[in-house]
Every structure is written in C-alpha cells, then in structure tokens.
Amino acid sequence: MAIALNEVRLLIEAALPGAQVEVVDETGTSDHLKATVTAAQFEGLSRIDQHRMVKKACQARFDDGSIHALSISTMTPDG
Amino acid sequence: MAEPELKDKVEELIKDNEVLLFMKGTPEQPRCGFSMRVVGVLDSMGVEYAALDVLPALEPLREATGEIADWRTFPQLYVKGNLLGGCDIVEEMADSGELAEMLGGEAPSDTPAPNGAPQSAKQELQQDGPHQSPPMQIENS
Numbered sequence: 001m002a003i004a005l006n007e008v009r010l011l012i013e014a015a016l017p018g019a020q021v022e023v024v025d026e027t028g029t030s031d032h033l034k035a036t037v038t039a040a041q042f043e044g045l046s047r048i049d050q051h052r053m054v055k056k057a058c059q060a061r062f063d064d065g066s067i068h069a070l071s072i073s074t075m076t077p078d079g
Numbered sequence: 080m081a082e083p084e085l086k087d088k089v090e091e092l093i094k095d096n097e098v099l100l101f102m103k104g105t106p107e108q109p110r111c112g113f114s115m116r117v118v119g120v121l122d123s124m125g126v127e128y129a130a131l132d133v134l135p136a137l138e139p140l141r142e143a144t145g146e147i148a149d150w151r152t153f154p155q156l157y158v159k160g161n162l163l164g165g166c167d168i169v170e171e172m173a174d175s176g177e178l179a180e181m182l183g184g185e186a187p188s189d190t191p192a193p194n195g196a197p198q199s200a201k202q203e204l205q206q207d208g209p210h211q212s213p214p215m216q217i218e219n220s
Binding site: 062 | 163165167171172
C-alpha cells in the first residue's frame with residue numbers, strides 16, 4: 001500500500017484548517033487518489049490556485065513517489 | 080534548478096501561443112489518459128491550440144514549469160500566458176461552460192475581455208478544425 005488515504009486527508013486538513021476533505025482511491029492501488037476539498041480559504045482564488053494549495057499540502061508524498069496521481073476537486077463552503 | 084535555456088524557451092512558447100498544451104504524447108497519439116482527456120475536450124470544442132510533447136524532456140520540463148507556474152505535473156493547459164490547469168480543471172471548466180467562454184469568446188485585443196463572452200463565437204473557430212498548429216518538439220540537450 002503506497003499511502004494511507006487517511007494520511008493524505010490529514011495533510012490537506014493540516015494545510016487548510018477547517019476544510020472538509022474526502023480522499024478516495026480511484027484505482028485500488030492507493031497511488032491514484034482523488035481528493036474533494038471544501039474550504040473557506042479557496043474563496044476568491046482561481047481554480048489553479050486552489051489546486052496549488054491542495055497539491056502543496058501533499059507535495060512531499062509526490063516527491064517521494066507515494067502518490068503518483070492526485071485528482072483534485074475544490075469547492076468553497078457556500079458553493 | 081531548471082536549465083536557464085530551457086526555461087527561457089518554455090516561457091517563450093507560453094507567451095507566443097495563445098492556447099498551449101503541454102502533454103504526454105501528441106494530440107494524434109496521446110501517451111497518457113489525462114493528456115488524452117484534455118485533447119478530447121479541446122478537440123470537441125474545435126479550439127485551435129499548440130501542443131508540446133513533454134516526454135522527450137520530462138524531468139527538465141517539470142523543473143521549468145515548476146519554476147514558471149508552480150506546477151510540475153502534465154498535462155498543463157496555458158491560455159493567454161497563464162496556466163489554466165490540468166485535466167481536472169479543464170474538464171470542470173468545460174462542463175460548466177467557463178472554458179467555452181474563455182476560449183470561444185475572444186475579444187479584440189484592444190478591448191478588455193468581457194466576462195460573459197457569447198458562446199456562439201466558438202462556432203466560428205470550428206470551421207477551421209482542431210489544433211492546426213503542428214506539435215512542437217523540445218530537444219533534450
């Protein structure tokens with residue numbers, strides 16, 4: 001198992017306090033993950049900046065190869 | 080650190096091509112599912128775009144785009160000099176209609192781009208067919 005889904009969730013939650021985070025394993029191999037993140041911090045940011053924040057939170061796990069692909073979906077709490 | 084020459088070249092490409100896709104493989108022969116999906120979106124919209132195959136120089140290009148746009152995974156779609164996003168963002172914006180507005184509702188260059196650009200403009204683009212610009216190559220020196 002490449003990485004615990006829970007660990008990715010915690011990394012994102014630590015970077016974005018108060019965010020609602022869901023991480024699922026898209027392939028059953030634990031290295032192609034999908035994160036759905038709802039955070040007030042995204043307010044007013046472009047999508048790419050929202051994604052940058054999520055990616056940055058998990059960067060170390062990309063760098064060490066634990067995560068091969070992370071698909072990201074971002075939202076603000078008020079839609 | 081990215082090689083300065085390659086970084087300059089990449090910045091030049093981003094500046095010179097209004098719609099530029101960094102992808103794995105070519106539009107005709109994508110070598111990655113995510114790249115293929117972005118090509119599918121652009122082709123289905125009839126958007127004219129330039130495509131660069133990153134595979135011949137994958138790691139140097141990761142470094143270069145990391146420094147230029149703080150983004151190291153491919154595909155990457157640049158529109159008017161700015162990174163729009165990868166597969167997720169492109170598909171999301173295609174579904175919501177934002178991408179058609181951005182790519183299809185071109186304003187003349189001497190006026191500011193309208194926020195609610197008409198979607199009908201994309202039909203004009205479709206006459207010419209997709210991705211006319213030939214795929215480009217960067218030599219991995």
